[in-house]
Amino acid sequence: MIRIDGLKKEYKDFTLDVSLEFESGTINGIVGTNGAGKSTLFKSILGLIFYKEGSIEINGKNVKDFKYEDKEKIGCVMTESFFSETFTVKDIASIMNATYKTFDKDKFFKKCEKYKLPTDKRIKEFSNGMKAKLKIITALSYDTDLLILDEPTVGLDVIARDDILDEIREYMEADENRTVLISSHISSDIEKLCDTTFMIHNGKIVFHDDTDRLLCEYAALKLDEETFEKIDKSHIKAYRKEKYGYECLTDARDYYVENYPSIVVEKMSVDEMMMIIIKGERS
Amino acid sequence: MKGLLVKDIKLAWEQKALLGIMLVCALVCLFTMKDPAFIIGYMSLICSTLGSTTCAYDEMNNGMAFIMTLPFSREKYIVEKYLFSVLAGLAGWCISTVAALIFMVVLRKPVNGEFISAVLLFLVPIFLVPGLMIPIIMKFGHARSRIVFFVIMGVILAIGGITSMLGSFDITIAAFDRGLETFTFGIEKRIPYNLIVSVSLIVSFLVYLVSLFLGIMIIKKKEY
Numbered sequence: 001m002i003r004i005d006g007l008k009k010e011y012k013d014f015t016l017d018v019s020l021e022f023e024s025g026t027i028n029g030i031v032g033t034n035g036a037g038k039s040t041l042f043k044s045i046l047g048l049i050f051y052k053e054g055s056i057e058i059n060g061k062n063v064k065d066f067k068y069e070d071k072e073k074i075g076c077v078m079t080e081s082f083f084s085e086t087f088t089v090k091d092i093a094s095i096m097n098a099t100y101k102t103f104d105k106d107k108f109f110k111k112c113e114k115y116k117l118p119t120d121k122r123i124k125e126f127s128n129g130m131k132a133k134l135k136i137i138t139a140l141s142y143d144t145d146l147l148i149l150d151e152p153t154v155g156l157d158v159i160a161r162d163d164i165l166d167e168i169r170e171y172m173e174a175d176e177n178r179t180v181l182i183s184s185h186i187s188s189d190i191e192k193l194c195d196t197t198f199m200i201h202n203g204k205i206v207f208h209d210d211t212d213r214l215l216c217e218y219a220a221l222k223l224d225e226e227t228f229e230k231i232d233k234s235h236i237k238a239y240r241k242e243k244y245g246y247e248c249l250t251d252a253r254d255y256y257v258e259n260y261p262s263i264v265v266e267k268m269s270v271d272e273m274m275m276i277i278i279k280g281e282r283s
Numbered sequence: 284m285k286g287l288l289v290k291d292i293k294l295a296w297e298q299k300a301l302l303g304i305m306l307v308c309a310l311v312c313l314f315t316m317k318d319p320a321f322i323i324g325y326m327s328l329i330c331s332t333l334g335s336t337t338c339a340y341d342e343m344n345n346g347m348a349f350i351m352t353l354p355f356s357r358e359k360y361i362v363e364k365y366l367f368s369v370l371a372g373l374a375g376w377c378i379s380t381v382a383a384l385i386f387m388v389v390l391r392k393p394v395n396g397e398f399i400s401a402v403l404l405f406l407v408p409i410f411l412v413p414g415l416m417i418p419i420i421m422k423f424g425h426a427r428s429r430i431v432f433f434v435i436m437g438v439i440l441a442i443g444g445i446t447s448m449l450g451s452f453d454i455t456i457a458a459f460d461r462g463l464e465t466f467t468f469g470i471e472k473r474i475p476y477n478l479i480v481s482v483s484l485i486v487s488f489l490v491y492l493v494s495l496f497l498g499i500m501i502i503k504k505k506e507y
Contacts (some may be wrong), residue, residue, distance in 0.1 A: 046352050048507040071354035081349040084294060084340045091293050099286025099353055 002045070002146070002179065007054035009040055016040045016203040019054075022196075024145075025176045027168065029194035029211065030183040031270055033278065037203040038183040039079075042150050045181070046076060058146060072100055075139035079151040082135055085124035089117055092138060102143035111137040115163065129160035136164050140171055147171060149182040153189055161186070165193050187270035191215060199274060206277050207237065209251070218273060219253035222246075222264040231260065233283055240280025249276045284355060287363040294337045295371060305329055309379065319383035319392070320401040323376065327405045328412065330375025334368025335416040339425035348507040357505075361498040364417055365491070372409030397476075404480045410487040414494035421501045 002022040009016040016037045022028045030038050043049045045056055047063055056063045061070060083092055089112055096103045112119060115133045123131060136152055147168070153161040172178055184190055190197055191211060198208040209218075223231060224245040235252035249268070250256055257265050309322040341350055351357065380402055387394055419435075420428045 043348070043507070048348055048351055050506060068354045071352075074352070076349070076352040078349050078352075081345045081347075083290070083349065084343055084346055086297050086340065087293065095286050095290045095293070098289040099355075 001059060002181070003055075003057045004041075004045075005055050005057075007041075007044060007051055007056060009044055009049060009051040014040075014203055016044070016051075018200070018203070018205050020198065020205055020208070022179055022181060024059075024179050025172075026195040027172060027180040027182065027193055029190035029197045030181065030200055031185075031187060031190055031197060031274060032183075032200035033274075034185075036200045038200055039150055040203070041200065042078075042148055042181065042183065045148060046074070072102070072142070073145045075142070075144040075147045077135045077139050077147075077149045077152045079154055082131070082138075083123070086122055088122055089119040089134065092123075092134070093119075096138060096141065100142040104141050108137060108141040111141070111167075128155050129157065132156055132160065132164060136167050140167060145175075145178055147178070147180045147182075149180065151183055151185065153184060153186055161189060165189060168193060187274070190270055197270060199270075199277060201278055206282070213251075214270065214273070215267070217253050218249065218251050218268060219256070220266045220268045220272065220276070221248040221250055221256055221260075222266065223248060227260075227263060231256075231263075236283045238277045238280045238282045240276050247276060247280075249273055249280075284359050284363050284366075286353065287355065287360065288367060291334070291337045291363070291367045294340045295333045295367075297340075298333070298336065302329070310382065313382065313386055317390075319386050319398070320405075322386075323379040323383055323402055323405045324408070326375040326379035327372055328408045331368055331372030331409045331412040332416065333371040334364050334413050335420055337367065338364060338417065338420045342425050345507075351507050357502045358499050361417070361421070361495065361502050365413055365495050365498065368413035368417065369409055369491075372412070376405060376409060400476055400480050404483060407483045407487040410484075410491035414487065414491040418494050418497045418501055421498055421505070 001024050004018055004020050007016065007018050014035070014037070018037070018041060030041065032038050040049065044051055045058075045063060047066065058066075058070070058074075063070075083095065087095075093105055093108055096108070097105055109119070112134070115130070115137070117126070117130055117134055117137075123134065126134065132152060132155075136149070139147060139149075149168070153164055156164070168180060168182070172180060182190070182194065191214075194211045196208060197211045197214055199206050221231075221236070222242075222244065228239075228246040228248070231248075233248075235250045235255055236248045237251055239246050239248040253265060253267075256263060306326070309325050312325070313319060313322045341347055350360070383402075384394065386392075387398070415435075416428075416432075419431050422428075423431050
């Protein structure tokens with residue numbers, strides 16, 4: 001389990017201020033706009049930045065006290081950061097083999113073969129999709145308990161994205177105690193993959209829930225002004241003004257379907273929920 | 284640390300073509316200038332910069348953030364850079380010394396105390412170069428560190444200029460007129476050359492140790 005308690009990281013014009021928990025055996029999606037704090041959150045967990053307030057614990061141990069054995073159990077993919085692009089796949093295998101006791105060279109090369117990654121070509125000659133696959137293959141080629149993926153599918157086509165999501169599913173199937181944290185701009189990836197979705201905005205978690213519940217029980221209510229004034233707002237999480245009246249985000253779709261049969265109730269994607277929460281007013 | 288060493292060896296190997304050209308140039312100079320000391324100084328200096336060059340490669344494409352997620356501490360990253368720099372410098376020093384010795388044997392030149400002192404003196408840059416370069420690169424990044432180096436060189440030249448004005452006018456002018464070799468010979472009259480070599484080695488090693496300490500302090504405060 002990952003427990004983040006009162007984490008506060010301050011910059012000149014931005015403050016990350018979060019408390020949250022990620023259960024073992026779950027895939028957790030972090031969604032948010034650019035600059036919302038997703039990468040800052042991941043960097044804090046990975047010890048790349050310092051914070052004055054709060055604590056981060058992974059399986060009961062503070063990340064500030066992490067030693068080799070603890071760090072070896074974390075796999076990481078970062079959008080714009082990897083080994084020097086002058087390296088080849090073979091070079092990376094040698095470095096990883098010398099770095100991680102549990103690095104599985106055969107598995108690494110088999111995956112490279114599966115995704116047709118040339119082993120003698122420099123990474124700088126790879127396409128974006130190939131680079132992204134290599135990063136994830138590298139992170140999955142040693143024994144880890146936690147996988148932190150910062151925008152692993154950004155800039156990729158549907159096929160490449162699907163390949164990467166398959167790799168993550170396979171990783172979770174191999175050991176039910178593993179945990180994945182993944183951030184993405186692409187909400188469909190989060191919807192397809194994650195058990196829990198966290199939405200971050202301006203450095204704060206604005207809501208989180210089981211992804212299944214988000215997709216089944218959350219909905220958009222389209223109301224004219226009169227209905228909006230009268231309706232029971234206890235299950236409305238956010239709303240925004242539209243030309244026709246109000247669009248509301250609710251976490252109790254069935255309640256409104258049963259009690260207000262005349263109103264329009266529509267299913268929403270995570271992106272649409274994010275739009276209402278960020279651009280609208282929160283109840 | 285093994286993984287970091289493998290990474291840096293591979294990064295240094297990326298420059299094999301350049302290193303090869305430099306080796307050929309050094310060998311050409313050895314036979315044309317007939318100065319075996321030159322090749323040792325040249326190769327030691329070039330090889331001792333390899334460690335700081337790998338810092339630039341690590342930095343490329345925001346690579347440091349990923350490297351810092353690998354299972355080792357920030358201190359180990361710095362210790363490895365200093366260790367790698369010295370190992371690379373020593374490799375250059377050993378190879379060039381062997382080449383110089385072969386040259387001297389072939390040309391039947393005597394391997395005397397002066398040669399041995401010169402050989403030992405070229406251990407100085409092996410410690411001094413990483414000692415000066417690594418903390419500056421770590422602090423300012425590779426791109427900005429170049430400007431910082433120029434500033435430092437300017438400061439050193441300015442201090443040198445002021446110091447020369449403080450000393451005896453006649454001696455300074457005469458020394459410059461006679462050139463560096465005579466100037467060195469001039470010092471030798473007053474201070475034994477072996478003492479200069481010993482003190483230089485000790486000072487460079489101390490600079491190296493202090494710099495290592497500084498490097499660790501810098502990286503511990505850095506955010507990626």
